[in-house]
Amino acid sequence: MPDGLYETDIVAWSRHQADLLRRLARGERVNDLDWDHVVREIEDVGLSELNAVRSYLRLMLVHLLKLQGWPDSPAASHWRQEVISFQSDAQQRFAPSMQQSIDLAALYGRALKQCAGARIDGLPGAQQPAICPVSLDDLLNADQEALERSFAKPD
Template sequence: MTTQLEFERQKLYDTDYLRWIETTVEKLQVRDYSNIDWENLIAEIEDMGRSERRSLESNLVVILLHLLKWQFQPAQRSGSWKGSIVEHRRRIRKALKDSPSLKPYLEEVLVECYADAAEQASAETGLSVETFPQLCMYTSVDVLDSDFLPDCLPDEMIQG
């Protein structure tokens, strides 16, 4: 049975998210645990973890995408590709520093993110997706190494 207090908590969560956060923080600070909207608070904390993982995946795909473009389209190399690699490496390193437990997740999703990056690289370059190796050519160490940029492939390996 839903009480009036539970209804009010849910209403605040649904109608003014920022105020819900401020109210929840205030209640936690004064240890007013009986008036906390626990259901939504737990959901928000769970979502924070999912958000961190999604951010890591997104940054990883961008790095892999630009590494592929760098390697498979050497004549098209640009400062923006290199700048993007640098920026997204920085973001991942910061995330791993703040949350070291993300490191195993990085290893876990590298292959999946590579497949996404290869598909995106195909769309952006006009090269067939088969141009790119099925298996990820880069290690997580390569991906995060500030000095790593892949070598060009011989012309006969690059399909148009």
């Protein structure tokens, strides 16, 4: 394999490295494994999955904040469906080892910032909860209605 393949064609590089690893696993001698990049790519796979889950959770929070801030918006039905979709995607990719790397307060802060000052349907939103009213477990497992109720202002 030519030098620099990692930088020019990551797909060809990964196929070649996978072939070399399979050969190594069978007990063959291989000399041109790109160990530094193989290790980096393995680490990046985990980080990519973690970032995907974080993104789905943040998007859920943004849509829950929109539902709380503009409950009568014509877009509310769409936001509800988005919460369900993002939750499904997060559930599919979530692994228990990710829990310690998910800072829900930081994700909520980013979601609040994204909604801050927004005007939807020409209206400012209702005041948002200062602290995230749900847990990570809630975001991953509660149904959409229960999540929405958690964001509702107490009477």
